[in-house]
Amino acid sequence: MKHSSFFWFVLPSTLLMLAFIAFPIVSVVTQSFYTAHEQVVVQVENCGPFGCTQETSVDQEATAALREAEPMGEFAGFEIYTDRNHLAFGEVAAAWVNADGLPDFGRSLMNLPFYKALAFTLTYTAVVTPLTIILGFFIAIAVNSVARAMKGPTIFFSLLPMIVTPLVGSLILFWMVDARGILGAGLQWLTDDPNLSVKASTGLMWIMLMVYGVWHAAPFAFVVFYAGLQTVNTDTLESAMVDGATRWERIRFVVLPHLFPLVTFVALIQLMDNFRVFEPIVSFQASAHATSLSYAIYNDLGGETRLLSSAAATSVLTIIGIAILLSPVLVRTWRDFDRK
Amino acid sequence: MSKATRQPPSVRIMATSFLVIWLIVAAFPFLWTLWGSFKVEGDFFSKANWANAIFGTLTQEETGSSFTGAGYYGAWVQEEFWRAALNTTLVCIFVVTVSLTCGTLGGYALARSTHRYAFWFLLFALMFRAMPPITLVSGYLLPFFEWNLWGHLYTTVIVLVALNQPFTLWMLHSFFKNIPKDLDESAMVDGCTRFQAFRHVIIPVMWPGVITTGLFSFLLAYNDFAVTTMLLSKENQTMVPKIASFLGTTQTKGNVMFAVSAVVSVTAPLFVMVMFFQRQIVSGLTAGAVKG
Numbered sequence: 121m122k123h124s125s126f127f128w129f130v131l132p133s134t135l136l137m138l139a140f141i142a143f144p145i146v147s148v149v150t151q152s153f154y155t156a157h158e159q160v161v162v163q164v165e166n167c168g169p170f171g172c173t174q175e176t177s178v179d180q181e182a183t184a185a186l187r188e189a190e191p192m193g194e195f196a197g198f199e200i201y202t203d204r205n206h207l208a209f210g211e212v213a214a215a216w217v218n219a220d221g222l223p224d225f226g227r228s229l230m231n232l233p234f235y236k237a238l239a240f241t242l243t244y245t246a247v248v249t250p251l252t253i254i255l256g257f258f259i260a261i262a263v264n265s266v267a268r269a270m271k272g273p274t275i276f277f278s279l280l281p282m283i284v285t286p287l288v289g290s291l292i293l294f295w296m297v298d299a300r301g302i303l304g305a306g307l308q309w310l311t312d313d314p315n316l317s318v319k320a321s322t323g324l325m326w327i328m329l330m331v332y333g334v335w336h337a338a339p340f341a342f343v344v345f346y347a348g349l350q351t352v353n354t355d356t357l358e359s360a361m362v363d364g365a366t367r368w369e370r371i372r373f374v375v376l377p378h379l380f381p382l383v384t385f386v387a388l389i390q391l392m393d394n395f396r397v398f399e400p401i402v403s404f405q406a407s408a409h410a411t412s413l414s415y416a417i418y419n420d421l422g423g424e425t426r427l428l429s430s431a432a433a434t435s436v437l438t439i440i441g442i443a444i445l446l447s448p449v450l451v452r453t454w455r456d457f458d459r460k
Numbered sequence: 461m462s463k464a465t466r467q468p469p470s471v472r473i474m475a476t477s478f479l480v481i482w483l484i485v486a487a488f489p490f491l492w493t494l495w496g497s498f499k500v501e502g503d504f505f506s507k508a509n510w511a512n513a514i515f516g517t518l519t520q521e522e523t524g525s526s527f528t529g530a531g532y533y534g535a536w537v538q539e540e541f542w543r544a545a546l547n548t549t550l551v552c553i554f555v556v557t558v559s560l561t562c563g564t565l566g567g568y569a570l571a572r573s574t575h576r577y578a579f580w581f582l583l584f585a586l587m588f589r590a591m592p593p594i595t596l597v598s599g600y601l602l603p604f605f606e607w608n609l610w611g612h613l614y615t616t617v618i619v620l621v622a623l624n625q626p627f628t629l630w631m632l633h634s635f636f637k638n639i640p641k642d643l644d645e646s647a648m649v650d651g652c653t654r655f656q657a658f659r660h661v662i663i664p665v666m667w668p669g670v671i672t673t674g675l676f677s678f679l680l681a682y683n684d685f686a687v688t689t690m691l692l693s694k695e696n697q698t699m700v701p702k703i704a705s706f707l708g709t710t711q712t713k714g715n716v717m718f719a720v721s722a723v724v725s726v727t728a729p730l731f732v733m734v735m736f737f738q739r740q741i742v743s744g745l746t747a748g749a750v751k752g
Binding site for chain 1: 467471475476478479482483485486487489490492493504505506507510513561562563565566568569570572573574575578581583585586587588589590591592593594595596597598599600601602603605606618619621622623625626629654655658679682683685686689690700703704707719720723726727730731733734735738741742745746
C-alpha cells in the first residue's frame with residue numbers, strides 16, 4: 121500500500137486518538153505539576169476607639185479573577201506527588217522510623233490513601249487474573265470433553281455476566297449479599313452469626329469484590345479457550361493415547377501447550393482490565409474498605425470541589441503503573457515482530 | 461466423537477455437575493433480580509425470611525397482588541428514566557456509526573500495509589487500549605470547561621468513539637487480514653484507485669466482521685460509566701450514571717426498588733442481544749486471540 125493512501129485511510133482514527141487519548145495524557149501530566157490558586161487574602165486594619173486591629177479576609181473577586189486568568193493554577197513542581205494523598209514521602213519515612221516491625225509499617229501505610237488504593241488494585245489484579253484463567257479453562261474443558269449437548273445453553277448463560285454493564289452486574293450481586301438478601305442471609309446461616317455483614321467487614325468486602333471480578337471475567341476466558349480447544353490436533357491426542365498417556369497427561373502435555381498462546385492473550389487483556397477496577401467499588405459502596413487507583417481519581421473529580429491536580433497526579437502514577445505492568449508484554453511483541 | 465475418546469461415567473458426572481453449578485452461578489443472580497423487581501422493597505430485602513422474595517408476602521399485603529410494577533413506574537415515569545434511555549439510544553447509535561466508519565478505513569489500511577509503521581501504529585493502539593478511561597477523563601475536564609464542551613451528548617459521543625478506536629482498529633484489522641489480498645489488488649490492476657477498490661470490492665464482503673465489531677462498539681458505549689458520569693450534565697445523563705445517581709439520592713427515600721427495576725431495564729436489551737448475536741459475539745471474542 122502506498123504511503124499516501126495509507127495516510128488518508130488512517131487519518132480519521134489517528135486524529136481521534138491523538139486528540140482524545142494522546143493529548144489528554146499530555147494535559148494530565150502538565151496539570152499534575154500545577155496546584156489550584158490559594159485564595160487572595162487582604163489585610164484590613166480596623167481602627168476604632170480602642171485602638172487598631174488587623175483583620176484578614178478573603179478577597180473573593182480577586183480570587184475568582186486569578187482563577188479565571190490562569191485556570192491551571194500555579195506551578196507546584198513535584199509538590200502534589202509527594203503530598204499526603206499521593207506518594208507521601210514524609211509520612212512513609214515517619215512510619216518507617218516509628219514502626220514496630222514490618223506488619224506495623226504496613227498498617228500505617230494502609231492509612232495513606234494512595235497506598236491503600238495501590239494495595240487493593242494490585243491484590244485484585246494478582247488474585248483475579250489467575251483465578252479467571254483457571255475457572256475459564258475448566259469450564260471450557262468440561263463443555264468440550266463431556267457435555268457437547270450443553271454447549272449452546274452454557275455459552276448463552278456464560279456470556280451474561282460478561283456482557284452486562286459492570287456497574288449493573290456488581291449491583292445485582294451486591295443486593296444479593298446484603299444482610300437482608302438471599303446470599304447474605306445464607307452466609308449468616310452458614311456461619312451461624314446473625315450479625316455478619318459483608319458491608320461492615322473489610323476482609324469480606326475484598327473477597328466479594330474479587331468474587332465479582334472472577335464472575336465477570338471468567339466467561340471471556342472460557343470462550344477464548346473453548347475456541348482454542350476446537351483446533352487441538354486430534355491425531356496428536358490419539359497418538360498420545362496409544363502411547364498410554366492418561367487423561368491428565370494428555371491435558372498436561374498436548375492441550376495445555378496448544379492453548380499457551382491463548383493464555384498469554386487472556387492474561388494480557390485481564391491485566392489491563394483488572395488494573396482499572398472501578399465500577400464494582402462504586403456499586404458495592406466499598407470505598408471505606410477498598411479503593412482502587414481508578415476510584416481515587418473518580419473520587420477527586422466528583423463532588424463539589426473538583427480536585428483536578430490531585431486527580432491528575434494519581435492518573436500519572438496509574439499510567440506509570442500500567443507501563444510497568446505491560447512492559448514485558450510489549451517487549452515480547454516487539455521482539456516477535458523483529459524476528460519476522 | 462469416536463468411541464476411543466469417550467469419557468468414563470465418573471468423569472462425565474463430575475464435569476456435568478461442575479457445569480450445572482457454573483450455570484446456576486452465572487444465571488441465577490439475573491433471574492433472582494428480575495423476579496424480585498416486581499416485589500416491594502420489604503420482600504426484595506426481607507429481614508424476616510428470604511423466601512418472602514419468592515412468594516411476595518409483603519407485596520400481597522401492600523398492593524393486593526403478588527406482583528407489582530410500582531418500581532418500574534417510579535423509575536421510568538417519576539424519575540424520568542425514559543429520558544436517560546433516550547440519551548443512551550442516541551449515544552449508542554452515533555458511537556457505533558462513527559467508530560465503524562473511521563475503524564473500517566483505518567483497519568483496512570493497517571491490514572494491507574506491509575510497512576513497518578503499520579506495526580508501530582498497532583502497538584501504540586494497544587498501549588492506548590490499556591489506558592483506564594478515568595485517567596483520560598481527568599485530562600478532559602479542564603479543557604472541556606474552558607471551551608464550553610462539557611455536558612453535551614456530542615462531546616461524550618466523540619470521546620467514546622476515540623476511546624473505542626484502538627480496539628476497533630485491532631479487531632477490524634484482523635478481519636480484513638482474512639479477506640484475500642487478490643480481491644482488491646485485481647481490482648486495482650483493472651484500473652481502480654485504492655479507494656475505489658475498497659468501495660466496490662471490499663465493502664460488499666466486509667459486513668460479517670463489521671457487524672461483530674459494531675456489537676462491541678455498542679457494548680462499550682452502552683456499558684460505559686467512567687466517561688458518561690463525568691462528562692454529562694444531569695439532564696443529558698445516560699442510563700448507567702442515572703442508576704448510579706439512584707443509589708445516592710433515592711435510596712435514602714426508601715425507593716431502592718426504582719434502582720432494581722432500572723437495573724432490570726438496562727439488562728433486558730443486553731439479554732436480547734446475546735440471544736440474537738451469540739455467534740458474532742463469540743467470534744469477536746476469539747478473533748483477536750486465535751488469529752494472533
